[in-house]
Amino acid sequence: MTNNTIIENTKAFVYQSLKDAEGGHDWFHIQRVYNNSKLISKTEQVDGFVVALGALLHDIADSKFHDGDETVGPRIAREFLFKQNVDSIIIEHVINIIENISYNKSLEKGAKFKSPELDVIQDADRLDAIGAIGIARCFNYGGFKNRKLFDPSIKPNMNMTKEEYKKSEAPTINHFYEKLLLLKDKMNTKTGKRIAEQRHKYMEIFLDQFYAEWDGKR
Template identity: 50%
Template sequence: MNKNEALTKTETYVRQKLEGEGSGHDWWHIHRVRNTALKLAEKEQADLFIVELAALLHDIADHKFHEGDEKIGPATARKWLEHLDVREPVIKHVCDIIGDVSFKGAEVETPMKTVEGKVVQDADRLDALGAIGIARAFAYGGYKERELYNPEVSPEPHHSFEEYKSSIGPTLNHFYEKLFLLKDRMNTDTGRRLAEKRHHFMKEYVNRFLAEWKGND
């Protein structure tokens, strides 16, 4: 199977599986991440085929929806790519990216080994920032039946992936526990530039949210 056919089949597979999902991890998240990753890949001279496959499959079985199982994503991607007869070195590379791409806690390092992994991780993190990032945060919080905000519950600097996965804090805490940290964890110059703008917008939003909460608007 040639590369274009593999990508077309993968897009169809992912879209059918994730379309209409309501937590912010839907097909359109994948679509945005794929497009951003390809733009970054061109600037970073990364392998476009590996980047696109990894971006399309990076949330095919997210641990958040599979009882915290961090191995199910790479395993599901591997099964699909083997079905397409993709070469083993490509499968391994894509699965390694999927296994490492996610944020795993404020005190947990998640370095990417390859330029392809770096651009996919940046693209995924950029979609967690800015106006869309805010919308996705509250969509996920609603999906998990979490409070918008509770001033009696402080954000936690999670020291392990297990702590992060088990967090049940209000959605606004997520900005301090993850989203505000992403700007300084970008891998590429373009990613850092885009993250800076989106980070600033989110900071303004949270300041406004807290002002309205306190009746100081």
């Protein structure tokens, strides 16, 4: 099979797998990350085939929806790519991307896998977590988990371990401080950093309006 055929097969597989998933982690999230990855790749020296497969499969089984099990996604991706007769070196690269892309991975200590392709997809994924869509996704997931919008008595935890982060049930607004507002300074690529600046400012404006409305000032 050609690379283009494998990419189209991967799109179809991911669509069928995630079309009914939670709204912030469904097929449309994958599609946005895939498109962002292609945009960022234009200014980076990367393997476009690896980027395409990594972007499409990065959330094939998010651990949040599998009782925290981080092995499900890599296993499903590996099985699918093997059936597509993808070269073993590329499969391992894609699996490493899936295993290292998430924000909670950055909370672990020790050496981590890095590659230019991971940098691109990670930026694309993080861009979808900020700005207008990031805000929508944040509150959608908070509603999905039946979390409070905001509770002034519960302060953000800025020093969480990976396990604390994964088990957190804090109000949705806290997530802005514990993750979303930190992403701008964690971008890997020039394009990612440029786009993140504008989306970051939009979140700051939103929070200013949110607190003004909460306190009945505006």
